[in-house]
Amino acid sequence: MKLPGISIAQKLLLAMALTLAIVSVPVLFLFDWQTWLSGLSLAILVGAVILKLLTRNLFAGLQALESGLLNFKDSDFSTLLAYQNDDELGRLCQLYNQAAAQLRDEKQWIYQRELMLDKVLHSAPQALLLTDAQGIVVFSNHSAKALLNCEHNLEGMKLDKLAQQASPALHSALSEAVDGLFELHPEGADKQTWHLSNGELLLNNQFHRLYIFKQLTRELNRQEVAVWKKVIRIISHELNNSLGPISSMLHSGKILANKLEEARLERVFSTIDERISHLTEFVQGYGKFAKLPAPKLNPVCLSQLLSRLQSHWQFQCTQTGALPQSRQLLADAAQLEQLLINLLKNAHESGSDPDGVGIEVDFADQHALLRVVDAGQGMSEHIMANALIPFYSTKSTGTGLGLALCREIVEAHHGQIHLKNRPQGGLCVEVRLPLSAL
Incomplete structure (x- = not known):
């Protein structure tokens, strides 16, 4: 029979009382019912005391187990049970302590994984x-x-x-x-x-x-540049294969022309020689872009690099802020110098007054910002959208590789390059390079 709302102790006491009452029924025929009732009450009282003494540890262990399971429900696995008797309840409490220790370790492990996952996802x-x-x-x-x-x-x-x-x-x-x-x-x-x-x-x-x-902007740009480089390598290879024999035949033609003493032939051969030299220089320029090596990163002092450039190029240099003490600029000094030379060359060829050409340096916590500015005519939106693409040039004698090479150098250093017109007139080429921790 199920008795809801009655504790185990009450059930044991009730069972003991019923057992004593049933066992003492024959005694009722020997004594009057008042005596029998008094004796039964005394027996139940003594049995209750003995039952309480015998089950005291049992119920204390059950209460501790109940408290521990309530802690489990609240995801608290730090509580252990002190009941250590060598009985069924003791073995049950031992299993509880083992489960609590395992769950505590797993919770800590999951917590560490969640911290790591949260950091990875946010970064x-x-x-x-x-x-x-x-x-x-x-x-x-x-x-x-x-x-x-x-x-x-x-x-x-x-x-x-x-x-x-x-x-x-x-x-x-x-x-x-x-x-x-x-x-x-x-x-x-x-x-x-x-x-x-x-x-x-x-x-x-x-x-x-x-x-x-x-x-995907950077990835698409990288794929685009890779395609251009492959095309350039193929074109350069074919042109070099043709320029070699042409130069050899030109040399032989010059010798024959000297023997004939024909001035017109000499002018023809001189013109061909000039165009071959120009074409060779043109091919070498493209080959330099197509075979740009990976940068060798070393600490670079910008102030020294800019001072060295000022001995060859005229420009104003200004600096805002200072390099953070815990940071340094890691770059390939030769490539960084080539980048600035290309930008300064474009600035001086923009029609700007030489005094209007300058390099502005600014430092932040994570990056260095270089701005090469001029006071020229600036760029239209169409030209600015294509200026960093290989082969694109608005100059009659340009190769279209100057700014493309600049972009290649900047992206090889995990930086960014951006062109924009200045409000007061002229162009600003903004180069953002990451700073590394010391």
């Missing part, structure tokens, strides 16, 4: 957004906040509301929730190409949607 270059079934953001990393141009946390906000505040292209990508590419045009920055991938996942028995935004 990931991909922008991550996780929303629940109602479209409310439950997780976002720092890249997602930067992408949506929000300084506050995104958790708890509706994704639809965030999408309405975003750019049209980003709003369309979030609204359609279809995997694919889209482009952003940040104000005062180059065009950016992004890829969105999203999908549903089951988390805590509830459906969530994960959005992953990956910026």
Whole structure:
């Protein structure tokens, strides 16, 4: 029979009382019922005392076990049971202590993994957004906040509301929730190409949607430059194979022309020789771009490098801020010098007054910022959009490799290069290079 609401101690006491009453029924025929009732009461009282003494440790252990399981329910695994008797309850308490120790270790391990995962997700270059079934953001990393141009946390906000505040292209990508590419045009920055991938996942028995935004601008630029380099290597190889025999035949032709003493032939051969030299120099320039070696990174002192450049080029040099004590600029000094020479050469060829050419240096916690400025005519939007592409040039004698080589050097140093017109006139080429910890 099930007796709800009655404790084990009460059940044992009731069972003992019923047993004593049944056993003492024959005694009722020897004594009157009052005597029998008094004796039965005394027996039950003595039995209750003995039962309490015998079960005292048992119930103390059960209460401790109950408290421990309540702690388990609250995810607290730090409590251990002190009951150590060699009986069934003691073995049960021992199993409880072992389970508590194992769960405590696993909880600590999971906590460390969650910390590591949280750090990895927040420092990931991909922008991550996780929303629940109602479209409310439950997780976002720092890249997602930067992408949506929000300084506050995104958790708890509706994704639809965030999408309405975003750019049209980003709003369309979030609204359609279809995997694919889209482009952003940040104000005062180059065009950016992004890829969105999203999908549903089951988390805590509830459906969530994960959005992953990956910026492909640098990767696409890298692939584009790789294709250009391959084309350049092929063209250079074929031109070099042709220029060698032509130069040899030209030399033989000059010898024959000298014997004939024909002035017109000498002029023809001189012109051909001049064009061959120009073409050879042209091919060597392209080969230098196509075979740019990986930078050898060493600490670089910008002030010394700029002083060395000022002995060959005229420009004003200004510096804002100082290099942080715990940071240093690691770069290939030769490539960095070539980068600045190319930019200074373009600045002086822009029609700017030499006094209007300058290099501005600024330091932040994570990067060094170099701005090469001039007072020329600047660039149109069309020219600026194509200026960093190989072979593109607006100069009649240009090769279209100066700024392309600059971009290649900057990106090889994991930096960024950006062109923009100055409000007061002229062009500003902004180079951002990362600083490394000492």
